[in-house]
Amino acid sequence: MSSLTPLAAALPPDATGPAAHEKTQKALPSAWYALAVLVIATVLGSVDKVILTLLTEPMRIALTLSDTQLGLLQGAGIVLFTGIATLPLGWLSDRYDRRVVLAACVLLWSAATAMRGTAMDYGVLFIASIGLGVGEAGLTPITNSMIPDLFPRAQRVLANAVFALSAIFGSALGALVGGTVVHLTDDLRHWLPASMQHLEPWRLTFFVMASAGVPVALLVLSIRRTRRSVPPPATSAKAVADSHADDAPSGFAPLATLSGGQPDAANDIGFRDHLRKHWRTFSGLVIGVGLASIGLSSIGTWLPIVAAREYGATPAQMGQGMGLAFLCGTVVGGLLGVASMRYVQPRMGPAAALRIIMLGNLTAALLSTLLLFTRSANDAFMLLALLVVPLISGAVLLPNVLQDAAPSHLRARTIALLTMASLPFGVVGPLVVGMLSDALKSVPNGLAISIVATTLVGGCLGALVLRATEGPFVRLMRAAQAN
Template sequence: MTHPNFLSADPAAVAQALPGIAAAAPQRASVGAWYALGVLIIATVLGAIDKVMMTLLTEPVRHALSLSDTQLGLLQGVGLALFAGIATFPLGWLSDRYDRRVVLAACVIVWSVAAGSRGLAQDFSLLFIASIGVGAGEAGLTPITNSMIPDLFSRAQRVLANGIFALSSIFGAALGAMLGGAIASAMDGARPMLPASLQALEGWRLSFIAVAVCGVPVALLLLSIRLPARTAPAVRATDEASAHGLSFGDYLRQHWKVLAGLIVGSGVAGMGLNAVGSWIPILAAREFGATPAQVGKGLGLAFIVGTLAGAIVGLGVMRLFGKRMGSAAALRIIIGGYVATASLSVLLLFVRSANDVFALLALLVTPLISGAVVLPNVLQDVGPPHLRSRVIASLSIAALPFHVIGPLLIGLMSDALKSRPGGLAYAVVSITLVSAVIGVLILRSCEGSLVRLMRLQQEPQA
């Protein structure tokens, strides 16, 4: 499951464009551009399914392979997050220079093969290697999709396209959870129709293999996208500075301080919040006996409700206060989301059923989504167009330690409290509260520098 972790926030373009989309007269995007956006959404949904399957099937996998919570934390943090981050920059570099369709299609094949390999794992080490493959393949989604959308849409229409893609992706994550749960539930019934070599496999293994098969048609859809001629690889020569006026190294040297504050603040604040998409569904299965199908349905409904409410809150606040706050509006929405979610996480100590868990999850997701609706524009505007993929990839890589440490800390603390009833809930709440307070203070301190960087890097209106 993709978790709401914000590397940056707060574009003035969003505050200006939300109330004025209809009034502007943008160049109309082609049918092919909207088709491409639809295919990118499909690829993102597939990635969500492949990622969420591990969460849905954690309990049967844990029992079958005798895994501890620390090992589960390693799978989520190091296996997925660390190696996803390591792969992000090379994939961003490739997508800046070569056909982004081909690079993304290759990523889909890689993560699908790795997802299927999970179903064949016989111990923790093999499962860990397969998780590395899933993380490395899915690492291309963020930098490549955030680079392709500006290729396909003018700046005026990009706000609309970004909004559609962001909300569709989040709903796609919810749909992915529901589909993943349905697939896991349907595997036993489909067993007689499978080849004889697969019929003896446990249901959780068949589920991983089933979702992996979907990778080939999605990769073919990506290759069918037609990109405008102007989006050919920007720079193949090494003299990047002479071609564009600013090299990647120069950009980092000029702005590393504000980027560091942004990364550390959002990374620390989000360490415990990773539990929203990973540990809380596990708690529903472990403490209240929810099946994979029930977890998938509850997780999907929680994210749908939370997404709708969060989008209404985020866009409503931006419309009301965007002009008054200026470029700081979105960052303050994101900070407020961190504070609200961390505070509400305390309610996890009082849940009494799986339904309570999923209702609370919807409540926790709402303030996070209120900030997510502005994130794509920020990622695209924080760096110059010719450096876009590498800047996004660099932000993701720099945030790696926090993505790795968060799930692992929760797993370690849960193992330490395993003799205490509700130990997992105590671990989630403790890490979430402490990390959110520290991270929010850091983010608040770098607000002014971030606003100046965003204004500096915005390209002219198309």
């Protein structure tokens, strides 16, 4: 989920049985083609999302928007409805052709992007943001459901890492491409139909980005349909009960069958039963990471606005600055995360990943105070790169953990529900910053103060909750390893 940061390293497969046989299997070329298409769709979503940030200032001026309204666009408009739509889309992807569902999502968010270009008031812009959020809601559950069925477990870690890194780099590419599109669209205005040449650059940019939706949707439909994991025949109720202990020190409950692994009662557990047995772990993770994300999730949105508003950065300059910041921060953070896990995991076991994510969030929250001392747009972008490093340090680990935290027949719904549970935090973050900024309009550097205050409070509280969640989290991971 969007606000749930990396949790743990990939868990080792069984040493015997079908899982051991799967080690010798190789993914078909069609699987790597499908992964490439999923990456393209994810990058397009990143571009369509980040383009709003790049164009926020000209939109704010043209439509006379307040910072509170901008916060609602990012929070309630995108985050809230992304989360609300995630569970229904996860349900659809568990039951119907996932390619068709994802292609429909691509078309929906592209249409919403075009609708932004037609906005003459805040109401239309808000409805368009809802459409964007609903469309992009399908990406997480569908891709995390498809990858385990496309790749044998021996290659799944690599596939997940490729996709995770591509998705992360998508933010950098989205900013770079978005800034370039803004610049080129204005330069090529005379090639457009006469009826469009008088439109503002930000409107034209939305129309150009929306046009990419149809070819990407066709690429999604061209993916070879994969065979979905099928649960083995049901066992007795007593066997299921005996094989699942409560989330307590006295027993370790198996959570997920390994793709292609031996049948066990985990495949027969119901969705509600699975969540009920491990509610302590899931709720602690959602609350802890959610509190930290209240401020951290707003940095990528509001820090570029600081660069535009305080230092006069243009959309093209913001795209270049954000793109390079995300790119450099991702490379360093990814390398640091891998090195940290190799060093920490042998010493801390399953708790290592949670410690890394907790420390990363806290470090980023503390570093956010440097925003009060920036003096130029370049300073702001350098700070963004610095903040990305601790946040990205474990991001590639998240897909493996989420996929192992539920049986295959519950995987998409579990991920979708965790995403929905994080909704309040994703909505509150941008909105709180916007409301504080409006309240501090008369204070010099009021927007920066609002960002720092929100990030510090959320980061510190989130770290405390994650520390308290470490016990049940370790038991859940040990249970998964026991399988």
